[in-house]
Amino acid sequence: MQADKSQITRLLKTARGQIDGILKMIDDDRYCVDISNQIMATQAILKRANKEIIGAHMKHCVHDALNQEDANQKINEMIDIIDQLMK
Numbered sequence: 001m002q003a004d005k006s007q008i009t010r011l012l013k014t015a016r017g018q019i020d021g022i023l024k025m026i027d028d029d030r031y032c033v034d035i036s037n038q039i040m041a042t043q044a045i046l047k048r049a050n051k052e053i054i055g056a057h058m059k060h061c062v063h064d065a066l067n068q069e070d071a072n073q074k075i076n077e078m079i080d081i082i083d084q085l086m087k
Helices: 005-027 032-065 071-085
Strands: none
Touching: 005 032, 032 071
16 A cells, blocks of 8 residues: 555544444434534545545556556556445
8 A cells, every 4th residue: 555554544543433432422312413423524534544545546556557567457446446436
């Protein structure tokens, strides 16, 4: 993985902490809108982490593959990822 591992790790640990907090909110029968807001905040962190990983993949793996025989494979992988993001 070419992305900044410390940054990705920090983001994912933050998301994990938020998920733990959301589970506690559910156990405590907290207000639904508050729970939903925390879920959306967690999703935003996960999207940011994914963006960093995908960006690094494009800058390194896809870029390097363009000069080799597996360029189509890397391009197809990116098309699949973009397709999943747009669902």
